[in-house]
Amino acid sequence: xxxxxxxxxxxxxxxxxxxxxxxxxxxxxxxxxxxxxxxxxxxxxxxxxxxxxxxxxxxxxxxxxxxxxxxxxxxxxxxxxxxxxxxxxxxxxxxxxxxxxxxxxxxxxxxxxxxxxxxxxxxxxxxxxxxxxxxxxxxxxxxxxxxxxxxxxxxxxxxxxxxxxxxxxxxxxxxxxxxxxxxxxxxxxxxxxxxxxxxxxxxxxxxxxxxxxxxxxxxxxxxxxxxxxxxxxxxxxxxxxxxxxxxxxxxxxxxxxxxxxxxxxxxxxxxxxxxxxxxxxxxxxxxxxxxxxxxxxxxxxxxxxxxxxxxxxxxxxxxxxxxxxxxxxxxxxxxxxxxxxxxxxxxxxxxxxxxxxxxxxxxxxxxxxxxxxxxxxxxxxxxxxxxxxxxxxxxxxxxxxxxxxxxxxxxxxxxxxxxxxxxxxxxxxxxxxxxxxxxxxxxxxxxxxxxxxxxxxxxxxxxxxxxxxxxxxxxxxxxxxxxxxxxxxxxxxxxxxxxxxxxxxxxxxxxxxxxxxxxxxxxxxxxxxxxxxxxxxxxxxxxxxxxxxxxxxxxxxxxxxxxxxxxxxxxxxxxxxxxxxxxxxxxxxxxxxxxxxxxxxxxxxxxxxxxxxxxxxxxxxxxxxxxxxxxxxxxxxxxxxxxxxxxxxxxxxxxxxxxxxxxxxxxxxxxxxxxxxxxxxxxxxxxxxxxxxxxxxxxxxxxxxxxxxxxxxxxxxxxxxxxxxxxxxxxxxxxxxxxxxxxxxxxxxxxxxxxxxxxxxxxxxxxxxxxxxxxxxxxxxxxxxxxxxxxxxxxxxxxxxxxxx
DNA sequence: GCCTTGTGTACAT
DNA sequence: TACACAAGGC
Numbered sequence: 001x002x003x004x005x006x007x008x009x010x011x012x013x014x015x016x017x018x019x020x021x022x023x024x025x026x027x028x029x030x031x032x033x034x035x036x037x038x039x040x041x042x043x044x045x046x047x048x049x050x051x052x053x054x055x056x057x058x059x060x061x062x063x064x065x066x067x068x069x070x071x072x073x074x075x076x077x078x079x080x081x082x083x084x085x086x087x088x089x090x091x092x093x094x095x096x097x098x099x100x101x102x103x104x105x106x107x108x109x110x111x112x113x114x115x116x117x118x119x120x121x122x123x124x125x126x127x128x129x130x131x132x133x134x135x136x137x138x139x140x141x142x143x144x145x146x147x148x149x150x151x152x153x154x155x156x157x158x159x160x161x162x163x164x165x166x167x168x169x170x171x172x173x174x175x176x177x178x179x180x181x182x183x184x185x186x187x188x189x190x191x192x193x194x195x196x197x198x199x200x201x202x203x204x205x206x207x208x209x210x211x212x213x214x215x216x217x218x219x220x221x222x223x224x225x226x227x228x229x230x231x232x233x234x235x236x237x238x239x240x241x242x243x244x245x246x247x248x249x250x251x252x253x254x255x256x257x258x259x260x261x262x263x264x265x266x267x268x269x270x271x272x273x274x275x276x277x278x279x280x281x282x283x284x285x286x287x288x289x290x291x292x293x294x295x296x297x298x299x300x301x302x303x304x305x306x307x308x309x310x311x312x313x314x315x316x317x318x319x320x321x322x323x324x325x326x327x328x329x330x331x332x333x334x335x336x337x338x339x340x341x342x343x344x345x346x347x348x349x350x351x352x353x354x355x356x357x358x359x360x361x362x363x364x365x366x367x368x369x370x371x372x373x374x375x376x377x378x379x380x381x382x383x384x385x386x387x388x389x390x391x392x393x394x395x396x397x398x399x400x401x402x403x404x405x406x407x408x409x410x411x412x413x414x415x416x417x418x419x420x421x422x423x424x425x426x427x428x429x430x431x432x433x434x435x436x437x438x439x440x441x442x443x444x445x446x447x448x449x450x451x452x453x454x455x456x457x458x459x460x461x462x463x464x465x466x467x468x469x470x471x472x473x474x475x476x477x478x479x480x481x482x483x484x485x486x487x488x489x490x491x492x493x494x495x496x497x498x499x500x501x502x503x504x505x506x507x508x509x510x511x512x513x514x515x516x517x518x519x520x521x522x523x524x525x526x527x528x529x530x531x532x533x534x535x536x537x538x539x540x541x542x543x544x545x546x547x548x549x550x551x552x553x554x555x556x557x558x559x560x561x562x563x564x565x566x567x568x569x570x571x572x573x574x575x576x577x578x579x580x581x582x583x584x585x586x587x588x589x590x591x592x593x594x595x596x597x598x599x600x601x602x603x604x605x606x607x608x609x610x611x612x613x614x615x616x617x618x619x620x621x622x623x624x625x626x627x628x629x630x631x632x633x634x635x636x637x638x639x640x641x642x643x644x645x646x647x648x649x650x651x652x653x654x655x656x657x658x659x660x661x662x663x664x665x666x667x668x669x670x671x672x673x674x675x676x677x678x679x680x681x682x683x684x685x686x687x688x689x690x691x692x693x694x695x696x697x698x699x700x701x702x703x704x705x706x707x708x709x710x711x712x713x714x715x716x717x718x719x720x721x722x723x724x725x726x727x728x729x730x731x732x733x734x735x736x737x738x739x740x741x742x743x744x745x746x747x748x749x750x751x752x753x754x755x756x757x758x759x760x761x762x763x764x765x766x767x768x769x770x771x772x773x774x775x776x777x778x779x780x781x782x783x784x785x786x787x788x789x790x791x792x793x794x795x796x797x798x799x800x801x802x803x804x805x
Numbered sequence: 806g807c808c809t810t811g812t813g814t815a816c817a818t
Numbered sequence: 819t820a821c822a823c824a825a826g827g828c
Contacts, residue, residue, distance in 0.1 A: 002819075005809095036819075041817035058817070120816085170819060185820095233827080235809050264828085 002172040003220045007184060009236045010175075013199040019168070019183060019190040020069040026360065026372060027066060027183075028155045028164035030171060031075040031144075034059040035125045035133060043120040046129075047103065055129060056136050061188050063142055069190065072361055074164055075137050076154050077130045079147040079326055079333050084227040084282045084313045096122040127332045131340055134329045138342065141352035143364045146329045148287045149315045152177055153299050157288040160299075162371035163364060168192070173226065175200070176217050176283050177299065204240055215243045217283060218251055227279035231258075231266055238262060251276065278313050281306065287315040289327040291364045292371075296323045328365075 007014075019027065038058030045052040066073045081089050103118035134144040147154030156177030158164040166181045167174055174182045175195060186192035200216050222239035224230030230239075242261045248254040255273045259266050285298040285306065296317050302308050318326065325331045330340045344365030356362060360372035 004820090007820075033819080037816060039817090040815090043817090054818080172820090230809090233809060237808060 003176070003223060003225055003236070005223075005236050006172040006175070006220060007193075007195075009240075010195055010200070010203050012203050013195055015194040015196070017183070017192060017194045019066060019071060019166075019186060019192060022166050023070040024372075025165040026072040026074060026163060027166045027168055028074045028076050028158045029062075030151050030155060030167070030169035030174070031059070031077045031130065031133065032125055032151060033168075033170040034062060035129060036123065039123045039125060039129070040120060043123050044116055046124075047100065047119040047122060053132065056133050059133055060136060060140075062186070063137060063140065065188060065190055067140070067142075073137075073142050074158065074364060075134065075142060075144040076151045076158070077134070077144065077146045077329065078151045079149050079154075080315070082149050082227075082282065082286070082313070082315055084278065085150070088226050096124055127334055127339070131329060134342075135340075138347065139350040141349040141363070144329055145289065145291055145327050145364070146331075146333070148289050148296055148318060148323060148326055150286060153286040154288045155179065157290070157297075157299050161290070161292070162374055163291070165372065166194075176220050176225070178213065204243065217280065218254075219243050221276060221279050221283075225279060227282050228272075228275045231268065231272065233264075233266065234262075251280070281311055282314045285311055285314050287317060289323060291327065292369070294324055295320060 035055055038055030039046055041058065042052040042054040044050075045054075063073055063075075099118040099122040103115045103122070106112075106115035106118060130146075137144050145154065145158075152169070152171060152173050155164070155167045155169065155174060156179045159167055159179045159181070166183055167179045168183045168186050170184060172184075175197065178197065180197050182195050183192045184195065197213065200213070204216060204219065219236070219239045219242070221228060222230065222234060222242065223236040224234075242254075242258065246254050246257075246261055248257065252273055254261075255268050255276060258268045284300050285302060285308070287296050288299050289295075290297045298308070298314075317323075322331070325338065326333065328340075328342050328344065330338055330342055332339045344363060359368060359370035362369040
């Protein structure tokens, strides 16, 4: 439940970010948030006791994304119920039971839709479901830990001791526990809203001199929290008002004076004051498990005036062995029985071949594990940046000609799709659609890590200290220079362009000449991945059978789609071809990983380098699910100019064709003060990277996190800012609300746009759209007609000029 | 008019 | 679990 209205209350300090910016960091995740959302898709099956692992699949999509971004996830699960939350849990249980009864009634009456709604409302995440996810995560080398009590406190503790640098959750309570950085509402593309503890004082009315984090916590408790309902008529706004004017340090005394502060006749009983203190202590001293010391500890050390014996409402300590077994996930927290046997000393992840060498990337259960050194992520580097404000920089991207092999592939790809009808069918066929989604995921895994901006730290420890000195290929020009024509002769053709994506030879490619894929077991849907749960006492029984408690409901339910889950259970892996090392993405990436000093990336590439495609329940490959190459479209002939009339960046083709909103993706580079714009219209060779650097505050919903200088207006005129984009260009970082207001129509038209894209590109069979989610809702206008495609002619070099604001 | 409170709805596929 | 919205209290 959290603090009602807290997130909207903190809107001022919402910071749209992508989790990829925390590459190299550890991110602790409130696993139940994902489990709950994942369970939504299979609520009926779960309620009826049928076997499904859809919720695992859902969670693993997030996990895989983070692994592909070199982020170490740590999954944190809820443990035992706190006495403080007894009432909340009871109320939830009653609601679930009520909905179950309603569902049964609807099913008796033949009202399936209503029954489904009720079943969705009675989703209960069981310890068995958590174990299923834990087993899958561990096979991928992802750490899991079960909190002795609430995951929230455990997450905060991991953040506090430096194990995790960021927390991902949907629960606003995390802020009260004292987390430094919390990422809310993260989607599958890693976009979310970051709230930092250090900025909380910006939203409260408490004067900065009098601001204390304690006051923020008091304010939230006063407005009502899981441990204490609010006094009638007091919400966040009134609670904020109290702490704006209150100077009373003693919270008990302050609460007694509440009617005075609120100028009302509100009654504050002693019972409420005691409850308030208990709630506050629960936020402060709840038991958590320290995986490094392997023992239970309070979230914060007890001060002298607090007697731990009086904090039974904040949890009771367990014996050391039991505490460890709970933390390892071996104990069913409902029944208390041992239902798993995970041992970190002997466990070897199935799908991680190499152990990371960076100590903070090891398992938190590994004895050699060390927390990541606390280095300010950006601050040390911000001061050293060159000031490019008001400058226009010219960025050259190294563009290589297509290999003949690739051209052949495109032709073959084009021949696969014969007509608009076929494309339309592809889109609307459920199984094929899923295969297409898998294809999108593959593209993401395969290409995005490559696109990230990673300057060589050996050659440039302070990369941006002297941009032009360190990298002569970057030409910095003054704003007064109006000549947009670039003198190609004066540009030294770079051997290696640090702004460009990596060499195509190192890029994983789908190889049409590779042998047919071998049928392998799914990574995380292999049957053996759930064998432990089947063997255990808590198992829901054989597949297809309902558990006894659900038999009554199950007998009422006549499923129409009996075997949809099988689509997930059989996944084909494109086996690598040993004889074609150069074409083998797996080997390429391994080689690439081994070239890097941080071998932790090996496990990351291990995750991202495989291509999956779905097959049907019998294991037959879907013919339309083979990976596709990028489109032939090239951006190399476009220039980026500032147009005074719209105060925006526009793009013009060399043949004077103007295109708006060319940017498909904004990626935060690892370097501070730099944002990379990835122009993904073309294939990998023609991708161009433009660094934007600006001090201006956010416009059009594009925001750069605080350590970065703010955002540049990109492809959106000032008249259409406030998060709205005229042409539907995807702008990462829009708040949900502004997305709804501005792009809800875009979203509803998304499928039509995609269909249009198919239709448009199908006219030219050599041209195919990249089925990348970043491009789906782009290009609604006719800017990208096949005629605009072109290839670089200027010595494989493309030049973009960007005015730095 | 501000604020709280209750209700309805989406969440995933 | 959170958000949007409407109703109602102060």
